[in-house]
Amino acid sequence: MNYWLFKSEPDAFSIDDLKAMKGKKDHWDGIRNYQARNLMRDDMKKGDLGFFYHSSCKVPGIVGIVEVVREAYPDFTALDPESKYYDPKASEENPRWVMVDVKFKKKLKKVLSLEYLRTVDELSEMLLLRKGSRLSIQPVMESQWLTILELSAE
DNA sequence: GCCAACGTTGGC
DNA sequence: GCCAACGTTGGC
Numbered sequence: 001m002n003y004w005l006f007k008s009e010p011d012a013f014s015i016d017d018l019k020a021m022k023g024k025k026d027h028w029d030g031i032r033n034y035q036a037r038n039l040m041r042d043d044m045k046k047g048d049l050g051f052f053y054h055s056s057c058k059v060p061g062i063v064g065i066v067e068v069v070r071e072a073y074p075d076f077t078a079l080d081p082e083s084k085y086y087d088p089k090a091s092e093e094n095p096r097w098v099m100v101d102v103k104f105k106k107k108l109k110k111v112l113s114l115e116y117l118r119t120v121d122e123l124s125e126m127l128l129l130r131k132g133s134r135l136s137i138q139p140v141m142e143s144q145w146l147t148i149l150e151l152s153a154e
Numbered sequence: 155g156c157c158a159a160c161g162t163t164g165g166c
Numbered sequence: 167g168c169c170a171a172c173g174t175t176g177g178c
Contacts, residue, residue, distance in 0.1 A: 009176090033161075033174095056176050114177080132159040134175050 002043060003140040004050035005128060006066060006102070015052045015064040018104045025069045025101040029077045030085040032097060036137035041072045041098050043139070049105070051140065051148065053128070061113035062148060070101035108152045122147045 006028065008014065018026060031037055045068065052064040074095030077085040090096040117123055127138045140148075 007176090035161090060177070132175095134160060136175085 002045060002048045003142060003145040004039075004044065004048060004068075005053050005062075005138040005140050006050045007053045007055045007136045007138075009056045010054045011057065014054065015104075015107050018052065018064075018066065018102075019107055021104060023103055025103045027075075027099050027101050029075050029099045031075070031099065031136060032085065032087065033136060036135055037098055039137050039139060040100050044068055044071060044100055044137075046071050049145075050102070051145075054111075059111055059113050059115075061111045061115075061117065062108065062152075063111050064107040065105040066102040067105050068100050069103050072098040072100055075099040110152075112148060112151055117148075120147065120151065 028040075031040065048068040050066050050068065051062045052066050054060055054063050075085070075090075075097040076095075077083040077099075078087040078090035078095060078097045079092065080086055085097075087096060114128070117126070118129055123129060123144055126140070126144050127133055127135065
C-alpha cells in the first residue's frame with residue numbers, strides 16, 4: 001500500500017469536478033514527465049490512496065483524497081492529435097505515456113494550504129515542500145500521510 | 155506577470 | 167555525451 005499526491009490545477013480539474021462524478025472512476029491523463037510516469041507505471045497499485053492537491057491557484061494546498069482504482073495503462077490522449085496532450089512521438093506500439101484511474105474518496109473539511117503545511121515540523125521532509133519541487137505525481141511517506149490525516153480531522 | 159528551478163531538445 | 171537554448175511549472 002502506497003500513498004501519493006496528485007497535483008491538479010483547479011481551473012482545469014478540481015476536487016469538486018471529481019466529486020461531481022459521484023464515485024465514478026476518472027482517468028488521470030496528461031502526465032508528460034518521465035519521473036511522474038515511472039512512479040505511476042512501476043509503483044502505483046490498485047487500492048493506493050492519494051491526496052488531491054490544487055496548484056497554480058489562489059490557495060494552493062491539499063483539498064481531498066482519491067483512491068487508485070486501475071493501475072497504469074496507455075494514456076490515449078497522447079495519440080489524439082486533437083488533444084492538448086498529444087505527443088507525436090507516441091504510438092500504438094509505443095504509447096510512451098501512461099495514466100491510472102482514480103475515484104473520489106473525500107473532500108477535506110478545510111484546505112490544508114501549502115503555507116500551513118510548511119509550518120508543520122513532521123512534514124519538513126515532504127517532497128512537496130522542497131524548493132523547486134514540481135513533480136506532478138509525488139510519493140508520500142506513510143508517516144506524512146498519517147500526519148496530514150490528523151491535521152485534516154482537527 | 156515575474157522569475158527561479160527544473161526538464162527536454164537538438165546541434166555539435 | 168555535453169550543454170546552450172528553450173519550454174514548463176507553480177509559488178508569489
